[in-house]
Amino acid sequence: MENAAVKFDHVKKYFGKRQGLFGKTSLKAVDDVSFEIQKGEILAVVGESGCGKSTMAKMLCKVYEPTEGSIYVNGMDVTGHTKKKEVKRFRKEVQMIFQDPFGSLNPAHKVSHIVGRAVELHYPELTRAQVRERVVELFETVGLTPAADFMEKHPNQLSGGQRQRIVIARALAVKPSILVADEPTSMLDVSIGIDIMNLMIDLQKKEGLTYLYITHNLASARYMADRMVVMYAGSCVEQGSTDGIIESPLHPYTVLLLSSTPEPFREEKLEIHAAEDLPDLTGDMNQCPFSGRCPRASDRCRREKPGTYIIGDRQVKCFLYEHAKEGDGPLVDVSIYQGKEL
Amino acid sequence: MENREIVLSVKDLNVRYTADRGEVQAVTNVSFDIHKGEFFGLAGESGCGKSTVAFSIMQLLKGAARIAGGSIQFNGRNVLAFTKEELRTFRWEKSSMVLQSAMNNLNPVVTIGSQLMDAILAHEALPRRAAQERARELLKLVNIDPARIKAYPHELSGGMRQRVVIAMALALRPDLVIFDEPTTALDVVVQYNIIRRIQELKRRMGFSVLFITHDLPLMLEMCDRIAIMYAGRMAEIAPVERLLEGGAHPYTRGLLQAFPSLVGPRKELRGIPGSVPDLITPPAGCLFYERCAHRQEDCLLAPPALEDLGGGHSCACRHMLSKEVG
Numbered sequence: 123m124e125n126a127a128v129k130f131d132h133v134k135k136y137f138g139k140r141q142g143l144f145g146k147t148s149l150k151a152v153d154d155v156s157f158e159i160q161k162g163e164i165l166a167v168v169g170e171s172g173c174g175k176s177t178m179a180k181m182l183c184k185v186y187e188p189t190e191g192s193i194y195v196n197g198m199d200v201t202g203h204t205k206k207k208e209v210k211r212f213r214k215e216v217q218m219i220f221q222d223p224f225g226s227l228n229p230a231h232k233v234s235h236i237v238g239r240a241v242e243l244h245y246p247e248l249t250r251a252q253v254r255e256r257v258v259e260l261f262e263t264v265g266l267t268p269a270a271d272f273m274e275k276h277p278n279q280l281s282g283g284q285r286q287r288i289v290i291a292r293a294l295a296v297k298p299s300i301l302v303a304d305e306p307t308s309m310l311d312v313s314i315g316i317d318i319m320n321l322m323i324d325l326q327k328k329e330g331l332t333y334l335y336i337t338h339n340l341a342s343a344r345y346m347a348d349r350m351v352v353m354y355a356g357s358c359v360e361q362g363s364t365d366g367i368i369e370s371p372l373h374p375y376t377v378l379l380l381s382s383t384p385e386p387f388r389e390e391k392l393e394i395h396a397a398e399d400l401p402d403l404t405g406d407m408n409q410c411p412f413s414g415r416c417p418r419a420s421d422r423c424r425r426e427k428p429g430t431y432i433i434g435d436r437q438v439k440c441f442l443y444e445h446a447k448e449g450d451g452p453l454v455d456v457s458i459y460q461g462k463e464l
Numbered sequence: 465m466e467n468r469e470i471v472l473s474v475k476d477l478n479v480r481y482t483a484d485r486g487e488v489q490a491v492t493n494v495s496f497d498i499h500k501g502e503f504f505g506l507a508g509e510s511g512c513g514k515s516t517v518a519f520s521i522m523q524l525l526k527g528a529a530r531i532a533g534g535s536i537q538f539n540g541r542n543v544l545a546f547t548k549e550e551l552r553t554f555r556w557e558k559s560s561m562v563l564q565s566a567m568n569n570l571n572p573v574v575t576i577g578s579q580l581m582d583a584i585l586a587h588e589a590l591p592r593r594a595a596q597e598r599a600r601e602l603l604k605l606v607n608i609d610p611a612r613i614k615a616y617p618h619e620l621s622g623g624m625r626q627r628v629v630i631a632m633a634l635a636l637r638p639d640l641v642i643f644d645e646p647t648t649a650l651d652v653v654v655q656y657n658i659i660r661r662i663q664e665l666k667r668r669m670g671f672s673v674l675f676i677t678h679d680l681p682l683m684l685e686m687c688d689r690i691a692i693m694y695a696g697r698m699a700e701i702a703p704v705e706r707l708l709e710g711g712a713h714p715y716t717r718g719l720l721q722a723f724p725s726l727v728g729p730r731k732e733l734r735g736i737p738g739s740v741p742d743l744i745t746p747p748a749g750c751l752f753y754e755r756c757a758h759r760q761e762d763c764l765l766a767p768p769a770l771e772d773l774g775g776g777h778s779c780a781c782r783h784m785l786s787k788e789v790g
């Protein structure tokens with residue numbers, strides 16, 4: 123079988139955190155996460171702030187090394203490689219698109235220079251004319267047409283959406299096979315952001331790019347991705363097809379997240395009052411990370427960490443599904459949160 | 465709707481900012497009414513003037529800003545003509561405001577209880593004990609255990625801090641509470657919790673709400689009526705039901721079609737091409753012209769005026785869309 127474009131195999135990332143005078147605890151930013159992204163697929167990672175989404179993105183881009191576990195890119199284990207040459211080869215495979223199109227471009231340079239630099243860096247053999255030709259091509263690929271209208275501008279002369287297109291053009295300059303997009307539209311107005319999403323989908327279709335798409339917005343995950351991973355407190359609590367999860371979420375946290383997301387066209391209106399306690403990332407390893415908030419938590423959930431249970435194409439980390447079989451529906455719905463208070 | 469009591473009436477409001485390159489026409493000829501007990505939303509994309517309208521109502525505009533015309537009536541009285549003393553009572557007692565960053569503006573070295581009591585005692589001559597009792601009640605109101613009255617802000621989660629700020633805004637039982645992006649910095653579960661709480665308090669206490677956000681799905685879920693601004697002007701004001709059918713203004717239509725949905729068939733969405741015109745040298749005709757899919761030559765004559773369509777619905781466009789147009 124062909125290798126997956128990206129594979130996380132029991133990946134953990136703990137950060138040291140000093141506590142009191144003597145103790146040292148670790149913050150479990152990512153705790154035993156496994157998933158695959160097939161070539162040419164968009165996988166959405168969904169979850170709230172602090173759940174470990176960006177740490178996953180940074181590990182895939184080799185900003186951090188995992189504490190444990192392995193990350194494979196196109197079949198190659200990239201964990202631990204720190205030699206300059208290897209890192210450079212790796213960068214040609216994986217590129218990142220950041221959240222902030224304002225902060226990620228140097229205001230002192232013309233945008234043609236910014237994109238041109240990235241081309242030169244990875245293709246030093248190209249002549250100046252060839253670099254320029256490639257820059258024009260990249261501008262056109264990301265919808266900045268005619269390129270000549272934009273080449274001579276500085277980032278501050280462009281709108282937020284245009285800047286994000288420059289960021290994408292710069293990422294594409296090295297012809298990566300995988301793009302990591304961390305909330306790429308959250309700082310843009312929707313009427314602009316949706317076209318950035320369309321551009322990314324377009325690139326997936328035309329150039330066969332693979333994406334790890336990070337978002338806190340379930341509706342945009344559904345728009346972009348066929349499959350998604352739902353994160354809570356460093357754990358991947360549920361994964362499967364986006365449509366499947368949105369139609370019938372299994373994990374109690376997914377149920378909570380979905381019912382809290384505004385959706386004016388939803389038939390039934392929900393009346394829930396959910397607790398809003400933030401998860402404790404330094405907490406006990408030996409429990410379900412959601413057990414503190416979960417209305418269905420049992421003693422076992424507080425003593426033991428649930429495994430990953432597989433139900434059809436879905437994976438869920440919750441004891442309720444320990445004995446579930448393919449075809450079984452959700453064992454909880456939003457009513458478990460009815461009347462719950464902080 | 466129309467014969468209900470009007471709490472706030474903004475008429476032909478014009479606000480200008482002085483900038484290096486000239487005057488920014490941040491708000492131009494904006495008019496709307498908010499009724500008693502109404503949950504009124506003000507939507508639109510960044511820079512369209514939403515916050516400027518809110519700050520004008522509260523008379524909190526800073527240095528570079530100036531109200532260049534129009535009127536703001538609150539319970540029939542002209543806010544723009546208030547004396548300093550009248551303004552002091554107006555803010556907090558009649559009308560209060562919760563900002564996105566408010567939860568970070570709580571004093572970090574003072575307990576939340578003291579901060580609530582200070583807000584109360586600044587406006588009402590009460591014995592301290594009574595003020596403390598009120599502070600406890602307020603905490604209960606926003607669903608925080610009154611036993612936490614001695615907590616410092618950093619001991620609370622972001623969502624709880626924002627609810628303390630809401631409690632403060634409600635401390636003097638105002639008639640109007642303005643929320644400017646109160647939940648934008650919060651996670652959706654927390655946001656949901658806070659929004660439900662605001663709705664519940666509104667039902668119980670009967671105040672009116674002016675709610676500002678760029679999150680249209682959120683607004684469509686909770687408001688009675690929504691005003692949509694574009695480039696400093698009012699594009700459309702409509703009851704939520706009308707907007708769910710698509711809205712009459714091409715900009716409203718474009719905005720509604722740019723939000724991905726959780727339900728229904730997955731369909732390709734389109735953004736609105738182009739960008740907002742420069743508000744220092746705005747074009748002569750409709751400000752949406754450059755980006756509008758329905759423009760015609762006459763749109764260039766002058767910016768269209770807001771036209772009353774009845775039933776709480778008004779729209780500023782020469783070629784309004786009917787419900788059927790997709």
Ligand SMILES: Nc1ncnc2c1ncn2[C@@H]1O[C@H](COP(=O)(O)OP(=O)(O)OP(=O)(O)O)[C@@H](O)[C@H]1O
Nearest residue numbers: 481483488490509510511512513514515516528743
């Ligand atoms: N102090 C200022 N000096 C000059 N121009 C200003 C100033 N404050 C705001 N503006 C301009 O006035 C217009 C309206 O701004 P305002 O902050 O009211 O928009 P908004 O709708 O609240 O936007 P957002 O959604 O980003 O909060 C914008 O063009 C903005 O750039």
Ligand code: SF4
Nearest residue numbers: 750753756763781782
């Ligand atoms: S007036 Fe004309 S340009 Fe303006 S929104 Fe209406 S149709 Fe479009």
Ligand SMILES: [Mg+2]
Nearest residue numbers: 514515516644
């Ligand atoms: Mg604002």
